[in-house]
Amino acid sequence: xxxxxxxxxxxxxxxxxxxxxxxxxxxxxxxxxxxxxxxxxxxxxxxxxxxxxxxxxxxxxxxxxxxxxxxxxxxxxxxxxxxxxxxxxxxxxxxxxxxxxxxxxxxxxxxxxxxxxxxxxxxxxxxxxxxxxxxxxxxxxxxxxxxxxxxxxxxxxxxxxxxxxxxxxxxxxxxxxxxxxxxxxxxxxxxxxxxxxxxxxxxxxxxxxxxxxxxxxxxxxxxxxxxxxxxxxxxxxxxxxxxxxxxxxxxxxxxxxx
Amino acid sequence: xxxxxxxxxxxxxxxxxxxxxxxxxxxxxxxxxxxxxxxxxxxxxxxxxxxxxxxxxxxxxxxxxxxxxxxxxxxxxxxxxxxxxxxxxxxxxxxxxxxxxxxxxxxxxxxxxxxxxxxxxxxxxxxxxxxxxxxxxxxxxxxxxxxxxxxxxxxxxxxxxxxxxxxxxxxxxxxxxxxxxxxxxxxxxxxxxxxxxxxxxxxxxxxxxxxxxxxxxxxxxxxxxxxxxxxxxxxxxxxxxxxxxxxxxxxxxxxxxxxxxxxxxxxxxxxxxxxxxxxxxxxxxxxxxxxxxxxxxxxxxxxxxxxxxxxxxxxxxxxxxxxxxxxxxxxxxxxxxxxxxxxxxxxxxxxxxxxxxxxxxxxxxxxxxxxxxxxxxxxxxxxxxxxxxxxxxxxxxxxxxxxxxxxxxxxxxxxxxxxxxxxxxxxxxxxxxxxxxx
Ligand code: HEM
Numbered sequence: 001x002x003x004x005x006x007x008x009x010x011x012x013x014x015x016x017x018x019x020x021x022x023x024x025x026x027x028x029x030x031x032x033x034x035x036x037x038x039x040x041x042x043x044x045x046x047x048x049x050x051x052x053x054x055x056x057x058x059x060x061x062x063x064x065x066x067x068x069x070x071x072x073x074x075x076x077x078x079x080x081x082x083x084x085x086x087x088x089x090x091x092x093x094x095x096x097x098x099x100x101x102x103x104x105x106x107x108x109x110x111x112x113x114x115x116x117x118x119x120x121x122x123x124x125x126x127x128x129x130x131x132x133x134x135x136x137x138x139x140x141x142x143x144x145x146x147x148x149x150x151x152x153x154x155x156x157x158x159x160x161x162x163x164x165x166x167x168x169x170x171x172x173x174x175x176x177x178x179x180x181x182x183x184x185x186x187x188x189x190x191x192x193x194x195x196x197x198x199x200x201x202x203x204x205x206x207x208x209x210x211x212x213x214x215x216x217x218x219x220x221x222x223x224x225x226x227x228x229x230x231x232x233x234x235x236x237x238x239x240x241x242x243x244x245x246x247x248x249x250x251x252x253x254x255x256x257x258x
Numbered sequence: 259x260x261x262x263x264x265x266x267x268x269x270x271x272x273x274x275x276x277x278x279x280x281x282x283x284x285x286x287x288x289x290x291x292x293x294x295x296x297x298x299x300x301x302x303x304x305x306x307x308x309x310x311x312x313x314x315x316x317x318x319x320x321x322x323x324x325x326x327x328x329x330x331x332x333x334x335x336x337x338x339x340x341x342x343x344x345x346x347x348x349x350x351x352x353x354x355x356x357x358x359x360x361x362x363x364x365x366x367x368x369x370x371x372x373x374x375x376x377x378x379x380x381x382x383x384x385x386x387x388x389x390x391x392x393x394x395x396x397x398x399x400x401x402x403x404x405x406x407x408x409x410x411x412x413x414x415x416x417x418x419x420x421x422x423x424x425x426x427x428x429x430x431x432x433x434x435x436x437x438x439x440x441x442x443x444x445x446x447x448x449x450x451x452x453x454x455x456x457x458x459x460x461x462x463x464x465x466x467x468x469x470x471x472x473x474x475x476x477x478x479x480x481x482x483x484x485x486x487x488x489x490x491x492x493x494x495x496x497x498x499x500x501x502x503x504x505x506x507x508x509x510x511x512x513x514x515x516x517x518x519x520x521x522x523x524x525x526x527x528x529x530x531x532x533x534x535x536x537x538x539x540x541x542x543x544x545x546x547x548x549x550x551x552x553x554x555x556x557x558x559x560x561x562x563x564x565x566x567x568x569x570x571x572x573x574x575x576x577x578x579x580x581x582x583x584x585x586x587x588x589x590x591x592x593x594x595x596x597x598x599x600x601x602x603x604x605x606x607x608x609x610x611x612x613x614x615x616x617x618x619x620x621x622x623x624x625x626x627x628x629x630x631x632x633x634x635x636x637x638x639x640x641x642x643x644x645x646x647x648x649x650x651x652x653x654x655x656x657x658x659x660x661x662x663x664x665x666x667x668x669x670x671x672x673x674x675x676x677x678x679x680x681x682x683x684x685x686x687x688x689x690x691x692x693x694x695x696x
Contacts (some may be wrong), residue, residue: 019402043530051370071345071348072352076352092520132529137542140348141348141541144533144538144541145542146538147538149538181551213344213547221521222689224351224353224358228358228359228529228532229529229530231359232525232526232528232529232530234527235525235527235529236522236525236526239518239521239522239525240522242518243515243519243521243522246511246514246515246518247518249511249515249517250511250514250515252513253507253508253511254508254511254512257503257508
């Protein structure tokens with residue numbers, strides 16, 4: 001009798017496992033990205049501050065030309081370890097429209113820490129017009145908006161190939177990228193060696209920049225990550241202790257039923 | 259069908275000393291709310307042999323409260339407008355104090371709610387809790403399930419991501435399958451000619467309302483429960499005082515312990531894998547011009563989605579699409595008929611050797627349906643076997659779902675040789691339990 005149960009359970013699991021393998025096969029269009037080591041993984045993970053600052057530099061000098069980060073405010077950069085003055089300076093690099101003033105006119109002013117990152121294009125149409133019709137998405141939550149988003153981001157930035165495999169023809173303005181679904185992406189390979197000059201002297205290889213900017217974008221998508229994990233550890237410990245007490249109490253209360 | 263004997267209504271706070279005691283007595287004399295609570299929560303006689311599967315009812319109630327509490331706070335910061343909804347959820351995540359925590363509790367709470375309620379329902383299926391005199395109690399439970407599905411579906415639309423929009427589009431479009439009036443109904447549901455701002459706003463309004471309707475039905479559910487009391491793992495009625503224990507403290511502490519274990523699981527997800535149960539696509543703002551590669555509902559609706567998509571053929575003049583919708587609704591409404599489809603006098607599967615096996619087959623069938631719902635219909639089930647696709651697995655599992663209720667249950671009720679029932683809860687017939695393998 002028990003055997004049927006076990007048999008069923010095993011066959012269901014086998015089927016599910018089969019299904020998962022198939023889905024990874026049939027997903028040949030967007031392969032599962034290779035898993036990397038990240039400082040912010042796991043129960044005790046925290047963002048590597050130096051990597052965050054380097055990643056911000058990559059974003060600012062490379063990606064920001066095409067991609068917005070509109071849900072992040074300049075003041076949030078304090079979390080990367082920048083001083084108040086540095087944050088003010090970053091904000092002041094952009095010019096934003098504000099108003100109307102008392103005369104009813106809109107005016108331009110320097111960015112303030114309370115402003116959100118200024119997007120490079122005023123709207124989607126303008127972004128497409130400047131990018132051969134392709135749309136560079138806002139990167140604020142990009143690592144949450146793709147399956148295995150963090151590893152995917154790294155793979156996307158590091159698996160461009162000069163030449164597509166034999167038999168595959170690249171349309172004009174498209175580039176071969178192993179990580180991207182369909183392997184044809186309209187984004188020009190954004191990273192080239194020494195595309196930025198790191199302030200801390202780290203050598204700006206492509207994998208290094210990819211790793212740093214991915215760390216930065218993971219922070220941009222989940223700025224609460226460190227607080228979440230540390231609070232989570234405390235909550236779980238508290239609950240485990242509480243539950244142990246409740247269990248002891250349950251045993252005690254029930255013990256008088258013969 | 260012996261209802262536990264009603265204790266005579268003695269004022270429980272009799273002679274309560276002090277100011278508070280006096281105040282309690284004063285109120286109780288005019289409106290016996292304290293006697294009521296004493297009666298329903300404290301003395302309330304409960305079978306002494308309930309196992310841990312009986313914890314899931316109170317858990318469901320607690321999650322409902324958590325959902326309402328977090329939902330109200332979210333609603334304070336959320337903007338139901340297609341231009342602002344996605345951004346306002348990001349504001350909640352970033353700028354509202356502990357907004358991320360409240361949202362993750364709410365978002366994963368929906369999954370937990372369904373998980374707990376599904377376990378609660380399968381508990382009922384295994385131990386025959388839908389049989390007389392609990393048919394109405396069972397019905398009210400199914401009404402709660404339906405309301406939960408509507409609430410969760412509309413809640414999922416609120417963040418206005420890609421899955422929000424396309425999920426809403428697919429599900430509301432189902433109603434267009436209704437002959438003649440279908441399209442008019444869909445337009446009426448949308449408040450326009452596409453899923454758009456009016457749709458979002460009415461979904462928000464209803465998403466706020468329905469949980470309170472659920473509270474109302476839960477009250478009825480508990481009322482019905484308290485008339486005859488809980489079923490129990492043996493599925494036999496209580497015969498004497500010896501079979502019962504007061505709800506408090508025995509089951510209050512047992513429920514609290516269960517809550518502790520459950521919260522560890524729930525909070526581990528909230529804090530360490532808050533997006534694991536969700537679709538990444540919902541972090542892409544809704545775009546009516548771009549259809550996602552796979553439109554899938556949340557996991558808890560997948561089995562029904564699979565049934566919906568399994569009907570790929572017309573029958574006579576009835577279109578496949580309409581049949582799919584009918585099958586999907588039938589898969590839930592059939593539960594209403596269960597007390598009559600399964601008319602076996604024996605409640606608990608422990609004494610029904612064949613049903614006991616078929617219960618597990620049915621559970622596996624439901625899990626497979628969930629799997630089918632998650633897959634593209636034309637994906638292969640096994641690598642290398644080309645002519646077995648998920649549509650086919652879906653058709654088999656859908657057929658079995660109905661076969662279980664419509665054919666197997668009545669046949670079993672009539673022909674299954676059941677095991678002898680124990681005399682009473684306190685004195686299970688010797689040896690019987692060991693034989694039943696529990
Ligand atoms: C039966 C109880 C409830 C269920 C099952 C439920 C379910 C859901 C779900 C699945 C979401 C989408 C979460 C996401 O992906 O972001 C959601 C969002 C939301 N819910 Fe509820 N909910 C319930 C009760 C309530 C109540 C009572 C309120 C308000 C008083 C509420 C307010 C909201 C708001 C404002 C959102 C949008 C914010 C967001 O998406 O995080 N909910 N709900």
